[in-house]
Amino acid sequence: MTKKPTKAATRSAASAKGNVPVTSEEAAAPASSRAARAAERRAAIVEAALEEFIARGFAATRLDDIAKRAGVAKGTIYLHFKDKESMFEELVRIVIVPVVERLTTLPPPTGSVRDLVEAFATNFLKEVANTRRGDLVRLIVAEGPRFPAVADFYYREVVSRGIAGMRALIELGIARGEIREKNLARFPQILVAPAMIAVIWQSLFARHAPLDAQEMLRVHLDLIFGERRTT
Amino acid sequence: MTKKPTKAATRSAASAKGNVPVTSEEAAAPASSRAARAAERRAAIVEAALEEFIARGFAATRLDDIAKRAGVAKGTIYLHFKDKESMFEELVRIVIVPVVERLTTLPPPTGSVRDLVEAFATNFLKEVANTRRGDLVRLIVAEGPRFPAVADFYYREVVSRGIAGMRALIELGIARGEIREKNLARFPQILVAPAMIAVIWQSLFARHAPLDAQEMLRVHLDLIFGERRTT
DNA sequence: GAATTATGACTGACTAGTCAGTCATTGTCA
DNA sequence: TGACAATGACTGACTAGTCAGTCATAATTC
Numbered sequence: 337m338t339k340k341p342t343k344a345a346t347r348s349a350a351s352a353k354g355n356v357p358v359t360s361e362e363a364a365a366p367a368s369s370r371a372a373r374a375a376e377r378r379a380a381i382v383e384a385a386l387e388e389f390i391a392r393g394f395a396a397t398r399l400d401d402i403a404k405r406a407g408v409a410k411g412t413i414y415l416h417f418k419d420k421e422s423m424f425e426e427l428v429r430i431v432i433v434p435v436v437e438r439l440t441t442l443p444p445p446t447g448s449v450r451d452l453v454e455a456f457a458t459n460f461l462k463e464v465a466n467t468r469r470g471d472l473v474r475l476i477v478a479e480g481p482r483f484p485a486v487a488d489f490y491y492r493e494v495v496s497r498g499i500a501g502m503r504a505l506i507e508l509g510i511a512r513g514e515i516r517e518k519n520l521a522r523f524p525q526i527l528v529a530p531a532m533i534a535v536i537w538q539s540l541f542a543r544h545a546p547l548d549a550q551e552m553l554r555v556h557l558d559l560i561f562g563e564r565r566t567t
Numbered sequence: 568m569t570k571k572p573t574k575a576a577t578r579s580a581a582s583a584k585g586n587v588p589v590t591s592e593e594a595a596a597p598a599s600s601r602a603a604r605a606a607e608r609r610a611a612i613v614e615a616a617l618e619e620f621i622a623r624g625f626a627a628t629r630l631d632d633i634a635k636r637a638g639v640a641k642g643t644i645y646l647h648f649k650d651k652e653s654m655f656e657e658l659v660r661i662v663i664v665p666v667v668e669r670l671t672t673l674p675p676p677t678g679s680v681r682d683l684v685e686a687f688a689t690n691f692l693k694e695v696a697n698t699r700r701g702d703l704v705r706l707i708v709a710e711g712p713r714f715p716a717v718a719d720f721y722y723r724e725v726v727s728r729g730i731a732g733m734r735a736l737i738e739l740g741i742a743r744g745e746i747r748e749k750n751l752a753r754f755p756q757i758l759v760a761p762a763m764i765a766v767i768w769q770s771l772f773a774r775h776a777p778l779d780a781q782e783m784l785r786v787h788l789d790l791i792f793g794e795r796r797t798t
Numbered sequence: 799g800a801a802t803t804a805t806g807a808c809t810g811a812c813t814a815g816t817c818a819g820t821c822a823t824t825g826t827c828a
Numbered sequence: 829t830g831a832c833a834a835t836g837a838c839t840g841a842c843t844a845g846t847c848a849g850t851c852a853t854a855a856t857t858c
Contacts, residue, residue: 370823374837393713395626399814409839411816420814478709480771482624491775517794519786525768525778526787529760532767537756540711544722547756555750556757559790563748605803630848640805642850651848 378416380406385427390471394424394479424479428486431472435463436493440501449509450561453527457553460531465549470535477536499524514561530556609647611637616658621702625655625710655710659717662703666694667724671732680740681792684758688784691762696780701766708767730755745792761787 384405388397399420403410417423464470480487502524509515534549615637619628630651634641648654695701711718733755740746751757765780
């Protein structure tokens with residue numbers, strides 16, 4: 337079979353029209369242009385949908401707008417997603433899964449518990465609070481009650497894991513004498529609360545009163561672990 | 568025409584059906600039944616709208632549903648509110664203003680700062696967290712970005728006041744030596760964060776993992792003021 | 799019975815989802 | 829290798845339905 341020629345042609349055609357700003361160093365990838373373009377389009381749709389849903393909420397988002405933003409016809413969306421609702425649900429999964437993976441893989445077994453938590457916090461700020469991801473959290477809070485599937489998923493994949501992880505850290509901190517308040521292990525939510533508040537604050541009140549999240553989290557850790565810096 | 572009976576009928580019908588739990592000591596008011604009924608209807612509409620908006624969000628809420636729930640024709644809504652959007656905005660004001668008034672009037676100049684804060688927290692749980700009001704907070708978080716007017720109002724009337732009040736309490740606590748962490752005054756958000764988290768948790772994850780908010784807040788206060796109870 | 803208030807049928811704008819048709823890509827065959 | 833056929837990704841006009849807002853009519857009040 338002669339497969340080479342087609343490939344070359346495909347290639348140039350794709351790159352000529354495709355100012356698709358998504359990923360892509362598929363330079364090495366031998367991806368057949370057909371499949372590659374499909375993947376690109378899907379990615380563009382996901383990106384556009386995320387943007388629109390965050391900006392307008394589920395109900396007020398028009399699929400026409402998503403299509404336009406993605407540079408795709410409306411029908412194309414339905415080649416990738418069953419309907420608006422399941423698109424939203426898949427979207428949340430698609431965006432969250434990699435973040436969870438990255439955050440759970442991180443823990444470098446360094447020194448004190450405080451350092452661990454602080455590193456985690458810094459990372460959280462960089463990866464979530466100051467990103468589109470932060471708005472996604474707000475979106476989940478907003479739409480959760482109307483999308484039990486989303487709320488469930490988020491609880492299972494993010495919240496319960498996060499709480500469990502934090503609890504483990506707290507217990508370690510207590511065991512090592514870094515944390516005085518024993519009851520904290522019963523409510524790891526307390527450890528995370530200011531971070532969540534920071535996320536919400538940024539998207540609602542930042543323009544009224546900017547919040548130095550990094551510094552706030554540090555103060556909060558001082559509260560839990562006792563002072564430390566020269567401050 | 569026989570008008571008396573109608574009136575009586577109307578009256579009783581209204582009170583029979585109308586378990587409108589809102590205001591109303593119009594007992595003393597010489598309010599012509601005309602004005603009184605109008606007020607009742609308005610209250611019913613507000614109540615119904617609140618319920619629907621909380622359950623479905625702004626965009627997905629139908630005025631027909633609000634009307635039906637309020638026991639009113641759709642046209643009647645337009646006798647009280649300009650349109651859906653301004654109804655939503657007014658709604659937030661109508662519900663929030665009395666709460667703010669009640670909470671700001673409270674401070675009984677009792678003993679320790681910790682007692683003050685704890686009383687406030689308990690009150691907050693009773694008045695907000697376990698009420699429709701709590702869901703309203705979530706609704707504001709959800710719709711805030713699309714309703715700058717609402718976000719502004721909420722910031723001005725609730726957040727900035729709350730932050731200021733908390734800061735005053737914290738400074739008092741520091742002055743009296745009850746609070747060790749001086750930097751806390753720079754981020755009163757930390758003091759409030761768990762309470763907000765509790766509100767959000769209740770409406771999103773309560774069914775996955777119930778949260779004893781009261782107890783969580785107490786632990787948080789222990790963290791700030793130092794242990795206390797026999798626990 | 800005039801004035802005020804309430805009603806709900808109606809309208810028009812808008813949108814989720816569909817589907818017949820197009821055409822670039824891929825596979826096949828000489 | 830070049831021509832032809834098959835494929836299926838993609839399109840966008842279209843349908844069916846929804847819903848905010850209106851207004852002629854009806855009910856109520858004074």
